[in-house]
Amino acid sequence: MLSAVSIALAAGLIVGWIYVIWRNLELSRRVAQNTWLLVAGVLSLVTIIVVLVLFAVFLAREIREVRRQTSFLDSVTHELRSPLASLRLCLETLERSDLAPERAAELRRMMLDDVDRLEAFVDDILEASQAGHADRVRSIGDVELSEVVARAVRTACRRYHLDPEIVTVDVPPGSRVRADPTGLEIVLRNLVDNAIKYSEGTPRITVVARPVGDRHVEILVEDQGIGIARSDLRRIFERFYRVPEEAVRARRGTGLGLFVVQSLAHAMGGRLRVESEGPGKGTRVRLRLPRARPADAEPRPSHG
Ligand SMILES: Nc1ncnc2c1ncn2[C@@H]1O[C@H](COP(=O)(O)OP(=O)(O)O)[C@@H](O)[C@H]1O
Ligand SMILES: [Mg+2]
Structure with missing residues (x-):
């Protein structure tokens, strides 16, 4: 938003300046001197605009990246939390002495699932961190x-x-x-x-x-x-x-x-x-x- 405003401002400036110098050119007839002024002004403003545009593009990219990282962190937290919570619950249940053997076997299967899930998740992250090397x-x-x-x-x-x-x-x-x-x-x-x-x-x-x-x-x-x-x-x-x-x-x-x-x-x-x-x-x-x-x-x- 800020960079959009500054780009508009710079564009307004360039148009205004060209206009002023153009009028001046007509009035004073010192053509050579004024043309050089005009060219130098146009060049420097174009440079400013290019820099601002680049800056805006860069900023937009950074903002997108930060947003993505935030949603990634949310899913990381979830991906780590829920199997861990489930593992804890299973372990606590296994502690009970009145547990039927079938139920204990079922809990162990669930725990293995959770470990698989954590493992797959860590693999994903490791593979992604190596990608691009x-x-x-x-x-x-x-x-x-x-x-x-x-x-x-x-x-x-x-x-x-x-x-x-x-x-x-x-x-x-x-x-x-x-x-x-x-x-x-x-x-x-x-x-x-x-x-x-x-x-x-x-x-x-x-x-x-x-x-x-x-x-x-x-x-x-x-x-x-x-x-x-x-x-x-x-x-x-x-x-x-x-x-x-x-x-x-x-x-x-x-x-x-x-x-x-x-x-x-x-x-x-x-x-x-x-x-x-x-x-x-x-x-x-x-x-x-x-x-x-x-x-x-x-x-x-x-x-x-
Ligand atoms: N076969 C598919 N059918 C529908 N959507 C898909 C499919 N494959 C990928 N996508 C979409 O592309 C996104 C990125 O996929 P991926 O990088 O494998 O991430 P993840 O599977 O962890 O969400 C997914 O979140 C989903 O929205
Ligand atoms: Mg996938």
Whole structure:
């Protein structure tokens, strides 16, 4: 607001000054001297305006970042508090001597869930803090896609106590990409995790891999869930960004997943696109990675 006012002021100044000097120019006919004055004035005011605009942009960015960090801190507090509170309650209940063994077993399962949740949360934060580092992706090599997909689906489903069978996987055996296996698994786990989390009822999810031309493979992760509004599609890769909808707020999350996913995908020379027809219409993520070429391993046969 302040910078908008100062930009308007500076713009008013420049116009006023040009006007005054122009009048003066006509009156006094000392053309050369006045023109120089005019040019110098215009130049310095343009400089001032440019600086102010830059300042305004910078300020707006900082304000956005602070807002995001605040909402991140809120979710951190929640993500840490609620499993801890639950763990404490379980422990206190376990102390009671009249507890039935089945009930004790159930409590232990709940405690394991809470520990899983805390662990996943800490992993998210660690991965995000490493994202963007140059040595983020260490071992790029040929990766058999079907194995990594299967592992990622299993891990994501386990977190929601779902049968991995709910995810329809169509990855032809022998689909190989150039990627970092650990990084790729984190990427796929996050995408399947989102597909499950942002679905209503029993999730219907497909993971499909297809060659694109000779040089790429495209992996599609598709769900029939709550979808994403067009205006949010550009922002969901930002650190800490979560769509400000009740349906999203009601689900746990930090807004770090897609930030990590994108930074890993780029580090592996991949490309990522998220598509959705809008709220309620499901979401499709397209991940394009370089295809592993047999020519990398074997000498290229010479064609006559
Ligand atoms: N499959 C999806 N369906 C609907 N919304 C999604 C999906 N994946 C991501 N989003 C939106 O993008 C936001 C950012 O995703 P992410 O970075 O993974 O954060 P988190 O899952 O922790 O909220 C989510 O909060 C959600 O609003
Ligand atoms: Mg996520």
